[in-house]
Amino acid sequence: MTTSSARAKGAHSNFRDDYRPIFPHVTLKCLGQPLFRSQQARDYACTLDLDREVISWKCLATAIVNDDSEAVRPRSWHVDFAVQTEVETFLVTVEAKPKATPTWVVKVAERMGYRLQNLTLRDVDPVLLQNCKDLMRYAGAEVPLGDRVRILAALDEYGTLSLAEGLSVIRESRPMHSIAALILSGTLDVDLSVDLLGPDSVLRRAAK
Numbered sequence: 001m002t003t004s005s006a007r008a009k010g011a012h013s014n015f016r017d018d019y020r021p022i023f024p025h026v027t028l029k030c031l032g033q034p035l036f037r038s039q040q041a042r043d044y045a046c047t048l049d050l051d052r053e054v055i056s057w058k059c060l061a062t063a064i065v066n067d068d069s070e071a072v073r074p075r076s077w078h079v080d081f082a083v084q085t086e087v088e089t090f091l092v093t094v095e096a097k098p099k100a101t102p103t104w105v106v107k108v109a110e111r112m113g114y115r116l117q118n119l120t121l122r123d124v125d126p127v128l129l130q131n132c133k134d135l136m137r138y139a140g141a142e143v144p145l146g147d148r149v150r151i152l153a154a155l156d157e158y159g160t161l162s163l164a165e166g167l168s169v170i171r172e173s174r175p176m177h178s179i180a181a182l183i184l185s186g187t188l189d190v191d192l193s194v195d196l197l198g199p200d201s202v203l204r205r206a207a208k
Contacts, residue, residue, distance in 0.1 A: 018061075019036060019037045028049040035059045038094065041081070050132045055085060057083045075102070078093060079092070080092055082114070091109055092118075094119060135180050138184065143173060144178075147173050163200070163201040188205065
């Protein structure tokens with residue numbers, strides 16, 4: 001990705017200072033260091049980690065610079081993520097409030113071969129967003145073999161379990177940590193867009 005970082009650094013010497021680690025610190029599909037310029041961007045990244053179509057994503061702590069401009073201090077534009085799916089790589093900017101994207105930014109992104117998506121969290125399904133945020137708090141938790149075998153055996157026997165029933169199966173570890181970790185790892189499947197996760201949420205063995 002050509003962002004003319006040298007020119008950006010000269011024009012905006014503290015640009016990278018806008019990006020910082022934000023909780024939750026563990027990610028699933030992030031390439032490189034996870035640095036965010038806002039809580040909104042961090043929250044949106046939780047949905048990227050749980051999006052089945054997303055292969056990987058990375059934080060972009062350098063500016064897109066208007067290289068066509070002859071100005072001494074050319075304009076720059078924050079970009080939060082480069083997202084790789086099976087069909088494309090696109091750039092995402094997450095704003096606190098709706099913000100029009102300058103024409104020159106779209107043109108530069110297209111010239112680089114990217115589609116640019118400018119959004120706010122209002123553009124994201126609130127149920128999906130909250131469920132992803134809740135689950136990502138448990139990223140990095142380990143599941144003992146015994147608990148994994150128990151939950152899978154129960155699903156093989158009954159087909160589905162409610163979240164409350166799944167929690168009752170866990171014996172060797174903290175139940176919610178283990179169930180969440182199994183969802184994050186793709187071992188268990190639960191619909192994150194229907195309702196907020198609760199006792200009646202339906203757990204299934206993930207499709208192979």
